[in-house]
Amino acid sequence: MPRIAYFGPQGTFTEQAAGSLAGQGDELVPVDTIASALASVRAGETDAACVPVENSVEGAVPATMDALADGEPVTAVAEAVLPVRFTVLTGQDTEQIRTVASHPHALAQVRGWLAEHLPQAQLVASTSTAAAAVGVQRGEFDAAVTAPVAVTHYPLRVLATDVADVPDAVTRFLLLRRPATPPPPTGADRTSIIAFMPDRTAALAEVLNELAVRGISLTRLDARPTKGRLGEYRFHLDMAGHIAEQRIGDALAALHRRCTNVRFLGSFPRADGVPSTVSATAGDTDFVTAADWVAAIRNGDQA
Numbered sequence: 001m002p003r004i005a006y007f008g009p010q011g012t013f014t015e016q017a018a019g020s021l022a023g024q025g026d027e028l029v030p031v032d033t034i035a036s037a038l039a040s041v042r043a044g045e046t047d048a049a050c051v052p053v054e055n056s057v058e059g060a061v062p063a064t065m066d067a068l069a070d071g072e073p074v075t076a077v078a079e080a081v082l083p084v085r086f087t088v089l090t091g092q093d094t095e096q097i098r099t100v101a102s103h104p105h106a107l108a109q110v111r112g113w114l115a116e117h118l119p120q121a122q123l124v125a126s127t128s129t130a131a132a133a134v135g136v137q138r139g140e141f142d143a144a145v146t147a148p149v150a151v152t153h154y155p156l157r158v159l160a161t162d163v164a165d166v167p168d169a170v171t172r173f174l175l176l177r178r179p180a181t182p183p184p185p186t187g188a189d190r191t192s193i194i195a196f197m198p199d200r201t202a203a204l205a206e207v208l209n210e211l212a213v214r215g216i217s218l219t220r221l222d223a224r225p226t227k228g229r230l231g232e233y234r235f236h237l238d239m240a241g242h243i244a245e246q247r248i249g250d251a252l253a254a255l256h257r258r259c260t261n262v263r264f265l266g267s268f269p270r271a272d273g274v275p276s277t278v279s280a281t282a283g284d285t286d287f288v289t290a291a292d293w294v295a296a297i298r299n300g301d302q303a
């Protein structure tokens with residue numbers, strides 16, 4: 001039975017995302033950190049791992065960026081986008097609540113609500129929203145900001161539901177496997193890479209230009225320090241399209257020439273189903289016709 005490690009414990013948003021991406025009969029295996037979810041799939045203990053990658057309010061999840069960049073390569077085969085509205089669980093009377101724990105991304109998205117409803121409470125970062133609920137059960141914190149599903153796992157008092165400073169916030173999750181042939185292109189795909197850049201004037205501009213001249217639309221650009229010298233970054237880029245498409249393959253080959261290293265993180269269907277736009281001169285046949293023309297000249301058969 002295929003096993004999917006997810007960022008747990010039970011009752012996280014990531015469990016919900018893993019459930020929506022799992023096939024029938026897949027076993028969902030909770031692990032405590034994003035790094036250990038990826039470590040388990042790298043080691044072959046599980047077949048896939050589900051982790052959060054970015055949020056529409058708080059941006060990238062740094063732990064996921066680092067775990068994807070370090071260690072053996074893994075590639076995304078699917079993504080899920082979930083609305084995030086929070087439930088506040090407690091074991092106390094409201095007046096007694098002195099500490100509220102949650103994942104930093106969750107705390108950042110309910111700051112306004114907490115300031116209004118629990119102004120006396122101190123905010124404490126936990127490894128995940130569900131870990132905060134576990135902490136409340138153990139008496140370590142007075143309240144937890146959790147996913148709605150947490151209430152079924154942790155029998156605590158529901159202080160509030162549908163809590164969100166930004167009502168339409170969403171989080172995107174990835175399903176990652178050990179590298180294999182990517183899922184086939186659908187016309188509405190995303191390709192994800194990490195570009196390790198040389199420390200050179202205009203290096204990022206040159207990389208972006210390789211995408212721009214092929215009419216490739218960026219869907220995400222994030223930077224993380226390499227943890228080496230101050231000012232050295234790696235860039236996490238997502239683009240509309242699939243590596244099986246000529247313009248994407250051609251662009252990645254150009255980046256391979258220009259960058260210190262390029263890590264391919266997958267080509268997979270977009271959860272929003274938005275089809276890629278392909279400019280009039282960057283379709284697959286345009287590339288094939290152009291390559292045939294060059295080959296003909298090399299062969300001495302120019303028409």
Ligand SMILES: O=C(O)C(=O)Cc1ccccc1
Nearest residue numbers: 012013014103105106128129
């Ligand atoms: O802690 C969780 O439940 C997660 O899955 C990470 C997370 C935290 C806040 C919003 C979305 C996902």
